[in-house]
Amino acid sequence: MYKDKSYMIPAPAHSHYEYHSLNKFCASVSTDGLILANHVGETDILVSNNYDEKKIHVTVEPTYMLYTEPYINFGESRNAIKARYGTPYQENANAAIFPYEREGFALMVTFDQNDQVVSYVVVVPNNYYTDLALFLFERYELNGTGSNNTSYFMNAYSADEASLFVTVLPYNANFWFVMYEPFNRNAKLSSFNPTFPDEITDALVKMTR
Numbered sequence: 001m002y003k004d005k006s007y008m009i010p011a012p013a014h015s016h017y018e019y020h021s022l023n024k025f026c027a028s029v030s031t032d033g034l035i036l037a038n039h040v041g042e043t044d045i046l047v048s049n050n051y052d053e054k055k056i057h058v059t060v061e062p063t064y065m066l067y068t069e070p071y072i073n074f075g076e077s078r079n080a081i082k083a084r085y086g087t088p089y090q091e092n093a094n095a096a097i098f099p100y101e102r103e104g105f106a107l108m109v110t111f112d113q114n115d116q117v118v119s120y121v122v123v124v125p126n127n128y129y130t131d132l133a134l135f136l137f138e139r140y141e142l143n144g145t146g147s148n149n150t151s152y153f154m155n156a157y158s159a160d161e162a163s164l165f166v167t168v169l170p171y172n173a174n175f176w177f178v179m180y181e182p183f184n185r186n187a188k189l190s191s192f193n194p195t196f197p198d199e200i201t202d203a204l205v206k207m208t209r
Contacts, residue, residue, distance in 0.1 A: 001027070001037040001060050003138045009033035009047060009056065020046040025141070025156055027058045040139045066128060066135040067101050070109075070120040072164065074182055078115040085109075104175075122178040123171075132168070132176060140166055154183055 001007060011017055011033055019029040023043035029035050035045060037060040045056040071084065081096065082088065085107065088096040093111075100107040106123040124132050140153035143165075150169040154162035162183040171177045 001035070001058060002063055003037050003039065003060060005037050007035045009035065009045070016049060018046075018048050020048075022046065025161075026060055039141070062135075062138060064131060064135040064138060066124070066131050067105060067122060069139075070107060070122065070180065072120065072180055074117050074119075076117045078109075078111055078117075081109050081117065118181070120180040122180075124176045124178060126170070126173065126175055129176060132178070136166065136168065136178070140164075159183070 009017075009019070009029075017033065019031065019033050021027055021029045021035075021043055022045075023041065025039055026041035026043040027035055027037050027045070029045050033047070035056075035058060037058070040060050040062045042057070042059045045058055047054045047056060073080075078096065085098040085100075088098055089106070090097050095108055095110045098107045098109075099105075100122065104125040108121040108123060110118045110121070112118050136151075136153055140155055141157055143152040143154045143159075143162075145151050146169075148170060150167065153166040153168070155164040155166075156162040165181045165183040167177070167179040167181070169177050169179070
């Protein structure tokens with residue numbers, strides 16, 4: 001299935017079944033068995049009556065594949081990141097930058113004082129903005145917008161259920177940052193404006209030309 005598509009679970013006439021989705025963010029199901037694809041991912045739909053229970057596995061496929069999202073493992077070590085992505089184009093105490101899949105794209109990983117991952121940032125050239133919006137909307141829910149065309153997404157319908165925060169912001173005229181962080185219910189969206197050392201941003205400009 002693809003986002004916003006639906007599928008009716010076949011059932012004998014005059015039968016009575018109950019339907020339940022294990023992940024409504026991915027796919028929901030109505031009381032009469034109509035499955036609706038909501039976001040990219042996988043889930044199971046439970047179909048039950050007084051005598052039996054079955055599972056229907058649902059996969060919501062992506063339509064837009066602008067890039068492969070980074071493997072998210074907050075707290076992972078710097079060495080583990082290097083083992084996965086190779087030698088950084090440039091790094092300092094706070095971050096490391098890697099070439100990433102397509103020409104003009106980059107991956108920046110930021111670290112805390114213990115060299116453990118704080119965030120992942122996919123750097124996307126400015127001319128891909130429309131594709132980026134379509135890519136994110138089929139995977140996440142818009143949580144809000146801020147100044148300077150900044151948008152905030154999360155991986156759930158409500159903040160109480162979210163675990164991932166995805167911030168999209170223009171860093172300069174050349175590229176957009178797509179920042180993946182642990183969801184913070186206390187974050188003030190309108191004031192979010194990350195900054196990075198000059199040598200890191202200079203390296204990004206050189207990499208993405």
